Structure formats: structure tokens, C-alpha cells
Amino acid sequence: MSHDSADGLQWLSDRRAFKGDIDALRAIHPALMSFGTGLHRHGAQQLKQLLN
Incomplete structure (x- = not known):
């Protein structure tokens, strides 16, 4: 996620x-x-992959 997106x-x-x-x-x-x-059901694994 870009810095601008996070700020928004x-x-x-x-x-x-x-x-x-x-x-x-x-x-x-x-x-x-x-x-x-x-x-918990769907996104945790996707976020882990995105953030690694």
C-alpha cells in the first residue's frame, strides 16, 4: 500500500x-x-502475502 493510500x-x-x-x-x-x-476467514493470508 502506498504512503498516500495509508494516509487517506x-x-x-x-x-x-x-x-x-x-x-x-x-x-x-x-x-x-x-x-x-x-x-479471519479470508483476508489474513492475503495480507500476510502482500506485506511480506
Whole structure:
């Protein structure tokens, strides 16, 4: 990830830019996962490969 991308993500995170109605989203997409669950199930290995 580029430095600019990391800065942008940090900026969004600091301002809690992503505000969603999780209950409404789960009604539309019942399989919606939290970030932690998605990372555990699918993304951790991909991130390890990317960061190594």
C-alpha cells in the first residue's frame, strides 16, 4: 500500500467517515461480516502475502 493510500485510510478512520446502518445492511445482506471476521476467514493470508 502506498504512503498516500495509508494516509487517506487513516484520515477516514480518524473521522469515522464510514457510518452505516449495520442492522439495515444485514437485512439486505445477511452474510455481512465484520472486518475482523472477514479478515479471519479470508483476508489474513492475503495480507500476510502482500506485506511480506
